Amino acid sequence: MNVFDRLLDTRPLRFHPAFRRWWAGNALSVFGGQLTTVAVLYQIWDSTGSSVAVGSAGLARAIPVVLFGLIGGAVADNLDRGRLVLLTRTGELLAVGLLTAQALAGVRSLWLLLALVLLQAGCAATGAAARRSLTARLLTGQLLSAGVALNHLGFQVAMLVGPTVAGLLIAEWGVSGCYLLNTVTFAPAIYAVLRLPAMWPEITEPRRGRETIGEGLRFVAGRPELRGAFLTDVLATVLAMPTVLFPMINEQHFGGGPDTLGLFWSALSLGGIVAGALSGLITRLPRPGVVMLGAAGVWSVALAGFGTSQLLWPLLGCLALGGAADTISVIARGSLVQLATPDSHRGRVSSVDHIIGASGPDVGEFRGGLVAAASSASFAAVSGALCCGLGVAALAATNRPLRRFNAFAGRSKETQAPAET
Structure with a gap:
C-alpha cells in the first residue's frame, strides 16, 4: 500500500476493472440525478409559482422509496442482481427521456411532471438494494470498506457539483438541457452493468x-x-x-x-x-x-x-x-x-x-x-x-x-x- 492509499485507498479502482466501471457509472448517475432534481423543482416553480407544488415533487420521490424499496430487496435476493440493476436503470432512462421530451415540447402539466418523477423514483427504489449489494460481490475484506468509501466520495462530489452545473444549464438552455445531459450520464452506468459477471444471490431455492x-x-x-x-x-x-x-x-x-x-x-x-x-x-x-x-x-x-x-x-x-x-x-x-x-x-x-x-x-x-x-x-x-x-x-x-x-x-x-x- 502506497502513501496515498493510506489517505484515500484507491486500490479498488486500480486493481478491479469491474468495480472501476461500476463506480464511475454510478457517480455519473448521481450527478445526472442532481441535474434532474434541480430542473424538476425549477420547472414546477416556474410553471406554478406554488411552494406547495414544489414540495409535492419531494413527496413524489419519497413515496416509491417505501412502496418499492422492500419489494426491490426481495427481488434482489431471488434474481441476478446485475440484471435487476440493468432493468431499473433502463426504466430510469425512459423516465428521464420522457422528461426531456415534455420540456422540449413546452408542456406545462404539473400532473405529467409528477407522474414522470414518480416513475423515475419507482425504478430507482426498486433497484436500490441490488445496486448497494454489488460492491460486496465485487470486493471483499478491507477492499470492501475502501469501495464503500469511494462510493460515498463520488456521491458527495456529485451532490456538490450537480446543482451548480444545473443552474448554469438552466440559465443557458433551460430545463431541457439538464434532462438531456442526464440521459447521457446513463450510458456509462448501463455499460458498467452490462460488463458485470452474473450476480445471482447465494441461495438454494427461490423464495416468493x-x-x-x-x-x-x-x-x-x-x-x-x-x-x-x-x-x-x-x-x-x-x-x-x-x-x-x-x-x-x-x-x-x-x-x-x-x-x-x-x-x-x-x-x-x-x-x-x-x-x-x-x-x-x-x-x-x-x-x-x-x-x-x-x-x-x-x-x-x-x-x-x-x-x-x-x-x-x-x-x-x-x-x-x-x-x-x-x-x-x-x-x-x-x-x-x-x-x-x-x-x-x-x-x-x-x-x-x-x-x-x-x-x-x-x-x-x-x-x-x-x-x-x-x-x-x-x-x-x-x-x-x-x-x-x-x-x-x-x-x-x-x-x-x-x-x-x-x-x-x-x-x-x-x-x-x-x-x-
Missing part, C-alpha cells in the same frame, strides 16, 4: 411472496449489530438533520442573503468531501461500529455548535465538521451492513438500509420545522443535537455486538443466515 420480505425484516431484528447500525442513522437524521433550519438561521443572524445561505450547504458538503478524501485512515480500522458511533457523537456535537453559533465562520466550521462526521458514519455503517449480512439476505437488508437512509433526512427536516415553528431555529438545532447525542451514547453503552463487530475477522456463525421459511 410476502414471507420473503418478512423473513428479511426478522433477520435484521435478530442481529444486534444491524439494528444498532440502522438505529444510529435514525438518531442522527430524524433527531438532528439541520438543513431545514438553514434559511431561518441565515435570516436571523446573517441578513438572509442567498450568498451566505449557499455557504451553509457548501460547508456541509465540503466537510464530507474532505473526510471522503481521507477515508483510507478509517477504512483500515477493524471496528466499524465503534467508528460509526464515534462519528455520530461528533455529528451531534457539531450540530449543537451550529445551533449556538452567531458568527459566520464558526458556524460554517461546525457544519464542515458535521459533514465530515456524517461521511465517516455513512462509510462505517455501509461496510458493517454489507459485511454482517450473508449474500442470501443482502438484497433485503440493503433495502432497509436504503429506506432508512433516504427517508430519515426527510422526516428529520419535518421534525426540525415543527420544533422551530413552536420555539426557534436555534432551539430546534440544539435540542435535536443533544437528543441525538444522548441516544447514541445509550446505544453505545447497551449494544455490545455493535461495538465488537470486527470487519476483518471473517463471517462468524452469528452472521450466517437462518434457514429459509
Whole structure:
C-alpha cells in the first residue's frame, strides 16, 4: 500500500476493472440525478409559482422509496442482481427521456411532471438494494470498506457539483438541457452493468411472496449489530438533520442573503468531501461500529455548535465538521451492513438500509420545522443535537455486538443466515 492509499485507498479502482466501471457509472448517475432534481423543482416553480407544488415533487420521490424499496430487496435476493440493476436503470432512462421530451415540447402539466418523477423514483427504489449489494460481490475484506468509501466520495462530489452545473444549464438552455445531459450520464452506468459477471444471490431455492420480505425484516431484528447500525442513522437524521433550519438561521443572524445561505450547504458538503478524501485512515480500522458511533457523537456535537453559533465562520466550521462526521458514519455503517449480512439476505437488508437512509433526512427536516415553528431555529438545532447525542451514547453503552463487530475477522456463525421459511 502506497502513501496515498493510506489517505484515500484507491486500490479498488486500480486493481478491479469491474468495480472501476461500476463506480464511475454510478457517480455519473448521481450527478445526472442532481441535474434532474434541480430542473424538476425549477420547472414546477416556474410553471406554478406554488411552494406547495414544489414540495409535492419531494413527496413524489419519497413515496416509491417505501412502496418499492422492500419489494426491490426481495427481488434482489431471488434474481441476478446485475440484471435487476440493468432493468431499473433502463426504466430510469425512459423516465428521464420522457422528461426531456415534455420540456422540449413546452408542456406545462404539473400532473405529467409528477407522474414522470414518480416513475423515475419507482425504478430507482426498486433497484436500490441490488445496486448497494454489488460492491460486496465485487470486493471483499478491507477492499470492501475502501469501495464503500469511494462510493460515498463520488456521491458527495456529485451532490456538490450537480446543482451548480444545473443552474448554469438552466440559465443557458433551460430545463431541457439538464434532462438531456442526464440521459447521457446513463450510458456509462448501463455499460458498467452490462460488463458485470452474473450476480445471482447465494441461495438454494427461490423464495416468493410476502414471507420473503418478512423473513428479511426478522433477520435484521435478530442481529444486534444491524439494528444498532440502522438505529444510529435514525438518531442522527430524524433527531438532528439541520438543513431545514438553514434559511431561518441565515435570516436571523446573517441578513438572509442567498450568498451566505449557499455557504451553509457548501460547508456541509465540503466537510464530507474532505473526510471522503481521507477515508483510507478509517477504512483500515477493524471496528466499524465503534467508528460509526464515534462519528455520530461528533455529528451531534457539531450540530449543537451550529445551533449556538452567531458568527459566520464558526458556524460554517461546525457544519464542515458535521459533514465530515456524517461521511465517516455513512462509510462505517455501509461496510458493517454489507459485511454482517450473508449474500442470501443482502438484497433485503440493503433495502432497509436504503429506506432508512433516504427517508430519515426527510422526516428529520419535518421534525426540525415543527420544533422551530413552536420555539426557534436555534432551539430546534440544539435540542435535536443533544437528543441525538444522548441516544447514541445509550446505544453505545447497551449494544455490545455493535461495538465488537470486527470487519476483518471473517463471517462468524452469528452472521450466517437462518434457514429459509
